[in-house]
Amino acid sequence: MSTKTATETPTLRFPTVCPRCSREALSELPLAVIAAALTNDDKLLLRAGCCHDVTWYASEAEREQLREYWLSLTMDD
Numbered sequence: 728m729s730t731k732t733a734t735e736t737p738t739l740r741f742p743t744v745c746p747r748c749s750r751e752a753l754s755e756l757p758l759a760v761i762a763a764a765l766t767n768d769d770k771l772l773l774r775a776g777c778c779h780d781v782t783w784y785a786s787e788a789e790r791e792q793l794r795e796y797w798l799s800l801t802m803d804d
């Protein structure tokens with residue numbers, strides 16, 4: 728049986744599209760980072776989930792998509 732500890736950081740997995748190769752891949756960020764960026768209107772740094780080591784700031788569309796993922800997660804609680 729697996730045990731979950733309270734120190735485990737909850738993360739959110741979401742699809743990102745790499746600006747270099749346009750390939751969609753899953754990224755993962757701590758929920759706290761996403762929540763803070765969305766609620767404080769801070770920039771949110773995304774990282775490509777493909778072979779490229781690319782980072783960029785989330786666009787309005789990407790932020791909106793993340794907001795929906797985040798809301799659907801928090802509503803499960």
Ligand SMILES: [Zn+2]
Binds near residue numbers: 777778
């Ligand atoms: Zn790529």
